[in-house]
Amino acid sequence: MKSEKKSFFKNFPLKLLSLLIAFLIWLIVVNVNDYKVVKEYYEIPVDQINGEEIESRGYVYDVISGETVDILVEGRRSVLDSLSKSDFEAVADLSKLSYTDTAKISVTCKKAGYDNKITITVKDDALKLSIEEKKAKQFEVKVDTKGSVADGYALGTPEISPSTVSITGPESLIKKIKNVKAVVDTSGLKGSKTVEVAISLLDGNDENVSFSRLDIDTTKVKVTIPVNETKTVPVKFSTKGHVANGYMLTAINEGIDEVLVSGPAESLDSINYIFVNDIDIDGLTSDKTFERVISDYLPEGVDFADSSDKVTVEIKVEKLYEKSFKLKSEDIIFINTKSAYDYKVELTGPYEIKLIGLERYVSNVDLAEYGPVIDCADLEPGTYELDVKLMKQGKFTINKSGTAVVTISEKEEATEDTGADDNASGENGSGEEE
Structure with missing residues (x-):
């Protein structure tokens, strides 16, 4: 044992130095192969939390910018290689808005234990809202x-x-x-x-x-x-009221005279024409155009089926023209007379005939052409106040003022020579006396 112990500690400093050198070499290799890097992750969706606080105040919001965010992550290559975009969570708290309606975006790593291994930098950490x-x-x-x-x-x-x-x-x-x-x-x-x-x-x-x-x-x-059968029906127009005094309604020009309508068969059978009867001309002194919607005049159950249901109605109004004639006795002709009677007319005061109508019909009238006459049919001798008439009618109305007094008398027979008769009678008489 002592021998082995002596062998282990033999050249111990050199062995320790070798171990240290090996560790340094390992550390260098590790750092060379697993160095720190920065990696960018794009378009991480930003979760918006506490938005109900905005809505509870009667407002709605829309994200102008910041629905996704890009980040830079710094860490060991081996650590970053194990992370993907889905490992990061971006959150904007809408209850903490700035005065510019901006919420800060914070990003964290969802993998446990990675917070102290990486550093996250948000490239644009502002979620901008439009609040209305x-x-x-x-x-x-x-x-x-x-x-x-x-x-x-x-x-x-x-x-x-x-x-x-x-x-x-x-x-x-x-x-x-x-x-x-x-x-x-x-x-x-x-x-x-x-x-x-x-x-x-x-x-x-x-x-x-x-x-x-x-x-x-x-x-x-x-x-x-609804899809129904169709029918073509005429359109009739009528006015109400009267144009101003001294004026005449001369024409009603309608934009259409018939239209196409549709409806159930029984409804179509009941409609023979469409009557537009509310063209109000009361008091008019000049032309006027009216616009009407034909569908407003259809009976229930009938629909308008033409291309357009609007019609223009043009009312023409013209000022009346007056022309006066003063009659003389010799201007008047007697009609329906009898050969046995004499006819004489005397005008008491001025006798005036006034023609009233459109200028084109009145301005060129020659009274002699229209023949002022007095009708003496069925009249016996006597004195009468009679009306002067015109033999020929025109497109105008006639007003007359004055009095025509007609005297009808029997014609006197030719006087015979009665003197000869008297002498003859006298002679005959004296002869008888003799």
């Missing part, structure tokens, strides 16, 4: 159809269930929504169709608005599209 007031609004769902139904058929008024949807979200996004639509394909249909379709949210440019930041009570609606 939460708004809720109801929108009417409108139906759009694509494709054409079969010939001889037309679409009726769609029925939608539900007809409105309630949408909640950021105020700016709610304001962006202008229309909520459901699109139904009606190509080749010959009968009614009921389908369930997804709705679309559209902005003012008919571009889709994303659902991602919105809460919607339903994203689908049930749409029933």
Whole structure:
């Protein structure tokens, strides 16, 4: 034993030095092969916690930047080689926002025992939010159809269930929504169709608005599209009231005279024309254009099936023109007279005939052409106050003032020569006396 002990401690310093040298060589080798490195990990998802604190105050938020984060990790090569992106956890606490609505992002390693082996540096540790007031609004769902139904058929008024949807979200996004639509394909249909379709949210440019930041009570609606037979019916127009005094309604120019309608057979059988009767011309002194929607005048159960249901009605109004004539006795002609009578007329005071009508019909009238006459049919001798009439009618109305007194008398017979008769009688008489 002593001999072995002496052998072990023989050259002990040299042996210790060799062990130390071996350890140093090992340490050098280890450090050469497992040196410290820096590795970058990209797009680590950031978990947002305590966001309910923002929502509890009546606000909603959206992440402007910082939904993912890039990090630099420093550590031994062997340690980093054992780590992947999924071993890191990034968290932003939304209850600790700065005055710029920014939350700090912190990143930790989920593997136990690695915290003291690595150093993590977050490249951009700020999660930036946009915070807005939460708004809720109801929108009417409108139906759009694509494709054409079969010939001889037309679409009726769609029925939608539900007809409105309630949408909640950021105020700016709610304001962006202008229309909520459901699109139904009606190509080749010959009968009614009921389908369930997804709705679309559209902005003012008919571009889709994303659902991602919105809460919607339903994203689908049930749409029933009636498909009915068609019929062409005439359209009649009527005015109410009167144009101003001194003016005349000269024309009603309608944009259409017939339209295409659709509906169940029994409804179509009951409609023979469409009556637009509310064109109010009361007091008009000039032309006026009215616009009407034909579908407003359809009976219940009948739908408009033409390309456009708006019609323009043009009312033409013209000022009346007046032309006056002062009559003389010699201007008047007697008609329906008897050859046995004499006819004389005397005008007491001025006798005036006034023609009232459109200028084009009145301005060039020659009274002689229209023949002012007095009708003496069935009149016996005597004195009468009679009306002066015109033999020829024109496109005007006639006002008359004055009095025409007509005297009718029997014509006197030719006087015979009675002197000879008297002499003859006298002679005959004296002869008898003799």
